[in-house]
């Protein structure tokens with residue numbers, strides 16, 4: 001019999017988290033799985049549960065939580081010879097990974113989807129020795145974005161980041177950045193570096209509209225040193241889904257990028273504060289099989 005593990009973050013999904021876990025469990029049993037549920041209590045529990053699932057050669061891991069739980073779950077699969085298939089029931093406020101894979105954002109619908117699925121191979125990113133599922137950002141602006149209060153994230157979504165970004169312009173927000181990618185190099189004053197795996201970042205689906213989770217590329221943007229006026233132009237291009245054509249932006253696709261700076265800056269990885277620069281970012285193609293809706 002096939003085996004599934006549900007990794008539940010009870011703090012996302014609020015009071016309905018346990019109900020969703022029961023519904024998921026019942027549905028998977030109906031489709032022929034034996035199911036175990038493990039609840040996270042703190043940071044990195046999902047990583048540990050996921051590593052165990054790999055070692056036990058479990059067939060399917062279901063992440064019931066937000067992007068943070070998913071980020072930890074995928075990191076638990078790193079360097080494991082057996083990687084279970086992955087299903088996602090999004091309980092967070094943003095759920096970029098589910099958006100990118102067209103998995104329903106309402107938990108009940110995502111659970112029901114499990115009745116009839118197909119798999120899609122998803123690319124994964126690697127920053128130094130850690131995996132990421134969605135985005136890496138670096139620069140003074142990214143450091144400020146790591147500090148966006150979660151209350152604002154729930155209320156304002158992507159615009160919480162815009163709000164924090166505008167505040168950053170009160171100080172000197174740019175730094176000298178060196179970005180080496182594949183066989184090329186960009187150097188100059190920059191406000192922000194972004195490497196995205198999918199079209200959805202912070203719940204906003206226009207950053208890299210053409211990016212697909214399985215296209216084999218990191219979609220990178222360097223927002224050059226700007227003042228408040230030119231930043232408004234960058235903002236307009238962003239909202240129009242046209243960022244790559246802005247003259248204030250250096251946009252490129254790459255499989256491997258090295259980012260360094262003369263400042264002491266930390267990155268933002270999947271929306272959380274990450275490691276300090278310099279960093280090496282790589283694309284790992286077709287890393288994981290994700291269950292997605294079967295479309296006829």
Ligand SMILES: Nc1ncnc2c1ncn2[C@@H]1O[C@H](COP(=O)(O)OP(=O)(O)OP(=O)(O)O)[C@@H](O)[C@H]1O
Nearest residue numbers: 011012040041042043065066067068069092093094
């Ligand atoms: N029982 C728990 N109580 C509180 N925090 C937990 C618990 N279990 C795990 N966590 C931590 O909660 C973090 C955030 O979880 P996650 O992103 O999945 O949910 P969320 O915050 O509801 O989603 P979003 O970030 O989209 O708002 C995880 O990275 C994990 O470290």
